[in-house]
Amino acid sequence: MQAVKYFFLTFLLAGLWACKKDKADYLFQELPQQPPLTASTARLMNMGRTATELIINDTPLTSFVQPNIEGYYLDARPTPYFQNGRMGASYTIPQRFIGANGNAHIKIGSMIYGHKELIYPKEFDIHEDVNNPTDFYNVLYGPHGGTTLLGDDSLFAIPRSISPPANPEHFRIRLLNLGSAPDAASLEGDMSLVFADGTKVSAATNNVVSGKYSDYIELPYGTYQFKVMTNDGRLLPAVRVNAEELLSTVNRTTGTMTTGNNPVVDSRLTYAPVRTFQPGGVYTIMVCASMSFSSLDAGSSVASPAGINSYRIIADNKEALNITYGRLQAVNAMPGVSVSVSADNKPLQEGALTFAKATAYKTLVNGTHTIQLTDASGKKLAEQALTIQGSDNYTAWVYPGENGQPVLKLVANNLSGNFYLSSNPKGDDGSNDQYTYSMPFKVRFLNLSTDVPEVTFTEANGTLLNDFLSFRGSCSQHIRRGQVITDQPYIFFSPLTGIKKLGIYASQPGVLPGDWIQDIPQLSGTDFIARPELYAGVIPAYETGVYTVALTGSLHPKNAGEAAASMIIIKHNQ
Structure with a gap:
């Protein structure tokens, strides 16, 4: 499995660094002046046979450059219309x-090596209705069962809304089903939009038949891992976002x-x-x-x-x-x-709010807010000020302090797939050191126990955790009670290999991983699955997302109401 991990990383970083140059060499290229363009309400959605070139009313908008062999x-x-000369x-x-x-x-159409004329040319007329913005979807459409290669496409005129939601804190979303049959994986027929755990989003986005689209619905803004499900409960993969991630090889x-x-x-x-x-x-x-997928x-x-x-x-x-x-x-995180x-x-x-549970997210406007903790009777236990800026995401953790009194700690989350990877820790040489992983499986670790001063989270048998992208693991090591690591605080696990076991060791300064705490139950990858029933009996070994794993409770309970130490899992994206 280590071989798989290193193979995966080698190809990913090869793609990420493929364009890296010595910082002493620069090439300056003056791009053509972009003409002032007023956009129409008509969009061309290019998802059919490969088409890199575009002509409108006999005017070429792309460069018509041939690729190499x-x-x-x-x-x-x-060109004045496309900075790389090709249509996206x-x-x-x-x-x-x-x-x-x-x-x-x-x-x-497209250009190929050795040919001056377009291949797969396609011509059609569109009509703009300024009162009804329209997308003209040219998509692959036709039988593609078994090993059949799909080479046919069809054009669909689909109206779209550009009106913002009634609630400015929300966004609008709908499901458009242009799937065709038969499908190699039998992922066909009516489709429904679901959240990451398989819960259906809305009755309005259920059972959308092929060639049709649902109404738009409103949801609170935030970080989501939407998926699309067939009527028989199977999930469609998404079309890859980053080819370098090697996540498009499928069964x-x-x-x-x-x-x-x-x-x-x-x-x-499935990739989501x-x-x-x-x-x-x-x-x-x-x-x-x-046809962006491959199979061995x-x-x-x-x-x-x-x-x-698949879906986009x-x-x-x-x-x-x-x-x-x-x-x-x-x-x-206060047991009992x-x-x-x-x-x-x-x-x-x-x-x-009971032990090991999280509230739904609440949207707050920019500014300073008072966050208050009370007990079941309404008695105030703690209070903190929280200054919110645009796009901030926080979790208010409640856990017992050294004297057993509740502590309220505000922790900033990063729900994106962004990560830093640089050979220069100063970051002062102008080189790119920030990258994005589209399907993150990342975990932050907290020690919120009452009587374990320092812990290190490990794999089975005490193997230290390492980020599969950066090979760093310090954010899972030497974690003191109540400590919140803010520098590279997450371990990224591969979405292809995941987590097998998580254990806890009592570490000390200079001692790593320390002594295995056998009384604390280990976590397995399946503990990260929110709803096993989503997978219709074929359960994966883990589920991706953005998580916090926190050690809670007491290793040696002494007082009434104290609970044995255990790890809890909180998933932050929906």
Whole structure:
């Protein structure tokens, strides 16, 4: 399994660093002046056969540069419309190309090595209705069962909304089903939108038939890992966000991610990116067939393409930077005690917050807020001021202090997949050191016990934890009671190999990992699965997301009401 981990990291970092140059060498290229363009309300969604070139009303907008014999573009030839000279997955058609009658003629296609003419050319007309913004989806569509390669596409005119939600703290989202059948993994038919744990989002986004779309619904802004489910309870994979992550090799019959080669190991998880949906945003989750997947068949060492119905997340309006709202939740890490946490005298949840449970998130406006902790009778136990800035995310942890009295600690969370990786810890040489992982499985560790001064979290048999991207593990080591690590506070685990066991050792300064505390039950990867029933009997070994694992309770309970030490798991994304 170590070999798998190092193989995975080698390819990931090869992609991340492929463009790294010596800082002494710079190349300055003056890009063509972008003309002032007014956008129309019509968008071209380019998800059919490969199309890199675009002509509108006989005007070429792309560079028509041929790739090399291996299919790669070694240089960019910018145009006034595309900085790299090629069309991407979506393009808003400039108003200047819309005729007086509201029409425009579109031609798309691709260039290949050795050919001067377009291949896979496709022509069609579009019509703009300024009162009804429309997306023109050109998607792969047709039979793609078994090992069939899908080479047909179809055009769908789908109206979209650009109106923000009624509540400025919310975003709007809908499900669009352009899936076709038969599908290699039998992921076909009616579709429903679900949260990370498989709970259905809304009746409005359930059972959307092929060729149709749901109404938009409103949800509180935040970080979500939306998934799409068939009527028989199976999950579709998403189309990869970053090719370098190597998460698009799948089991052809299920769409679940695989790793290894002879034997191939099925993770039983589908690829599902984590994303922050901004307040005021409008989004479509769109299902259609994609040939971006590959599959290693038994006995083969070469992956072959796999066509599978899958989903993409599409912003229907321009996402604005969130500079207005933050979010707060509370977690009770006091065994046997029920409490209430409020912000500005408004409880984060109705009713008492019991041990090892978290409240839902509450949205707070920029500024300073009073966070108050009370017991079941309403008696104030603790109070703190919290200054919120746009996009902040906090958890108010409640745990017993040294004297047994409740402590309220506010901990800032990072729910993104961002991480730092640099050979220069000063960060002063201008090199890129921040990267993003689209499907994070990351864990922060806290020691909130009453009588274990310092702990180190480990794998089975005391093996030290290491981030699979940076190989760092210090944020899981030498953690003192109540300490909150803020520098690189998370361990990233591979979404392909996950967690098998987590144990606790009593460490000391200079002693690592220390003495194994056998009385504290170990956690297994399946403890990170919120709802095992989601997986219809084929349960994966773990579930990805953003977590905190906290040691709670007492190793040697002495007083009435004290509970034995144990680890609790809190999942922060939905």
